[in-house]
Amino acid sequence: MPHTADRQSTQARQAEIIAAVLALSASQGPGTITTQGIASAIGLTHGALFKHFPTKAALWLAVIDWVDAQLMTRLHAAANDHDHPVAALRAVFMAHTDFVVAHPGVPRFIFNELQQPEDSPLKHRVSDMLVRYRQLLQARLQHAAALGALRPRLDLDAAATLFIGSLQGLVMQAMLRGDTADMHHAAEAVFAIYRSAILVELAS
Amino acid sequence: MPHTADRQSTQARQAEIIAAVLALSASQGPGTITTQGIASAIGLTHGALFKHFPTKAALWLAVIDWVDAQLMTRLHAAANDHDHPVAALRAVFMAHTDFVVAHPGVPRFIFNELQQPEDSPLKHRVSDMLVRYRQLLQARLQHAAALGALRPRLDLDAAATLFIGSLQGLVMQAMLRGDTADMHHAAEAVFAIYRSAILVELAS
DNA sequence: TAAACTGGTAAGCAACTACTTACTTACTGC
DNA sequence: GCAGTAAGTAAGTAGTTGCTTACCAGTTTA
Numbered sequence: 001m002p003h004t005a006d007r008q009s010t011q012a013r014q015a016e017i018i019a020a021v022l023a024l025s026a027s028q029g030p031g032t033i034t035t036q037g038i039a040s041a042i043g044l045t046h047g048a049l050f051k052h053f054p055t056k057a058a059l060w061l062a063v064i065d066w067v068d069a070q071l072m073t074r075l076h077a078a079a080n081d082h083d084h085p086v087a088a089l090r091a092v093f094m095a096h097t098d099f100v101v102a103h104p105g106v107p108r109f110i111f112n113e114l115q116q117p118e119d120s121p122l123k124h125r126v127s128d129m130l131v132r133y134r135q136l137l138q139a140r141l142q143h144a145a146a147l148g149a150l151r152p153r154l155d156l157d158a159a160a161t162l163f164i165g166s167l168q169g170l171v172m173q174a175m176l177r178g179d180t181a182d183m184h185h186a187a188e189a190v191f192a193i194y195r196s197a198i199l200v201e202l203a204s
Numbered sequence: 205m206p207h208t209a210d211r212q213s214t215q216a217r218q219a220e221i222i223a224a225v226l227a228l229s230a231s232q233g234p235g236t237i238t239t240q241g242i243a244s245a246i247g248l249t250h251g252a253l254f255k256h257f258p259t260k261a262a263l264w265l266a267v268i269d270w271v272d273a274q275l276m277t278r279l280h281a282a283a284n285d286h287d288h289p290v291a292a293l294r295a296v297f298m299a300h301t302d303f304v305v306a307h308p309g310v311p312r313f314i315f316n317e318l319q320q321p322e323d324s325p326l327k328h329r330v331s332d333m334l335v336r337y338r339q340l341l342q343a344r345l346q347h348a349a350a351l352g353a354l355r356p357r358l359d360l361d362a363a364a365t366l367f368i369g370s371l372q373g374l375v376m377q378a379m380l381r382g383d384t385a386d387m388h389h390a391a392e393a394v395f396a397i398y399r400s401a402i403l404v405e406l407a408s
Numbered sequence: 409t410a411a412a413c414t415g416g417t418a419a420g421c422a423a424c425t426a427c428t429t430a431c432t433t434a435c436t437g438c
Numbered sequence: 439g440c441a442g443t444a445a446g447t448a449a450g451t452a453g454t455t456g457c458t459t460a461c462c463a464g465t466t467t468a
Contacts, residue, residue: 108321115234168376194401
């Protein structure tokens with residue numbers, strides 16, 4: 001009796017497959033994930049995968065699209081939750097951190113694509129997402145500058161780079177230690193420093 | 205007539221091979237580098253590689269050792285060039301930037317190893333290097349704090365994370381754009397912000 | 409001068425990977 | 439209730455990868 005997995009709609013399977021890829025990214029590194037590995041992680045035959053994605057590249061693209069939609073939605077929601085732009089930046093910082101804690105495979109997957117020097121469609125997608133991320137930040141930074149909340153001659157471009165870079169530093173530290181447990185706490189400490197880097201000096 | 209490559213000492217070949225790996229890292233991503241690719245990049249037979257390194261893993265380890273020795277030497281030299289700890293931090297920041305500009309394959313290679321979630325000896329080596337990097341930074345930060353140059357309740361641990369993270373952010377941006385041309389300039393802008401994040405506020 | 413060593417070649421091997429093919433089984437609409 | 443389709447299996451295939459083996463030619467050394 002050849003035990004067949006319970007039939008599922010392509011839509012449901014695609015979601016399941018994407019989730020499996022991100023789970024595997026967290027536990028074994030995205031570069032070494034094989035279609036075989038994905039299939040057996042879900043309890044499916046290797047061949048069955050290709051009923052739902054034509055190629056591995058198409059699957060990889062779907063993963064990026066999922067991350068893009070999920071992350072950007074949360075970041076925008078966090079930003080729009082606050083009227084004051086600096087409060088919005090803090091909310092974005094923490095929302096990003098919490099997303100990484102919830103999905104530890106995501107940064108590994110994204111870094112992996114960014115590393116590819118060839119101008120693959122995958123890398124272009126990721127790069128596109130980062131452009132929109134910067135736009136989100138720039139809008140709040142410009143708003144804050146208009147309010148007079150920022151240092152007079154602050155380089156807003158460099159400030160955006162530092163924002164994203166400090167998140168990367170936190171993520172890398174978490175990857176090194178192997179757990180994301182304390183990340184929320186560390187993120188608050190790092191953002192506090194970032195905040196004092198961009199804010200206009202207050203009379204104490 | 206089977207054209208044989210000119211004989212070279214193992215030591216010379218090892219250096220050549222390591223350089224080739226880093227060059228390939230810059231142009232094609234470390235995860236996709238094959239022993240075949242390395243061999244033909246030097247103009248050597250595939251089999252000849254294994255006269256100089258027993259396994260690919262041993263070669264990878266040698267690359268990390270090379271990076272470790274080169275980078276840490278430069279960073280310490282830069283730091284020891286300045287008496288004032290904040291000047292030393294700036295010198296380290298720029299020395300690191302210049303090293304990445306000179307060897308664009310290095311950050312790709314290092315990131316690739318950090319991504320591996322398994323506790324491989326490779327990852328352990330990299331993680332060890334980063335511990336020593338943090339020690340270098342912490343020493344200067346503590347010195348600066350003792351001089352009263354830093355903000356009163358600055359979290360030195362978070363400050364070190366932000367230092368390394370901002371470098372990573374710069375590197376990532378350069379990787380996205382595909383060239384490291386403007387990196388030195390961007391690094392100066394980012395460090396200026398970092399500096400104002402940690403320095404005690406001056407009466408203007 | 410012969411023996412040992414060293415760095416090179418060329419060919420092959422076992423394992424693995426993405427993907428295909430031929431076939432089976434369950435669900436759905438008419 | 440049955441035809442068509444969608445989701446599954448099992449086996450294969452072609453290409454690649456890390457590494458080995460057998461052999462060869464200079465150089466060093468005893």
